[in-house]
Amino acid sequence: MVAHDLSPSLHISEITAKAHQRTNSILRCFASNDVNLLARSFNVYMRPLVEYCSTVWSPCLKQDIEQI
Numbered sequence: 316m317v318a319h320d321l322s323p324s325l326h327i328s329e330i331t332a333k334a335h336q337r338t339n340s341i342l343r344c345f346a347s348n349d350v351n352l353l354a355r356s357f358n359v360y361m362r363p364l365v366e367y368c369s370t371v372w373s374p375c376l377k378q379d380i381e382q383i
Contacts, residue, residue, distance in 0.1 A: 327379045334365055 341356050365383065374380050 322376070323374060324376065324379055327374060327382055330365065331382050334361060337361055337364065 337360055338357075341353070341360060345352060345356065347353075374383065
């Protein structure tokens with residue numbers, strides 16, 4: 316997804332919104348506050364979403380970098 320000015324900002328905001336949704340789901344689903352369990356679940360469910368094609372759309376704007 317690319318905006319009319321060919322900036323990846325729209326794509327980045329969509330990906331970060333999905334990442335926030337998954338983070339909230341993970342935190343709500345697991346009753347345990349075990350750090351190892353939460354770290355593994357974030358690695359399984361979150362990292363692939365955020366890191367998918369990151370070399371292709373690596374942002375150059377400061378606001379996009381901070382949003383990720």
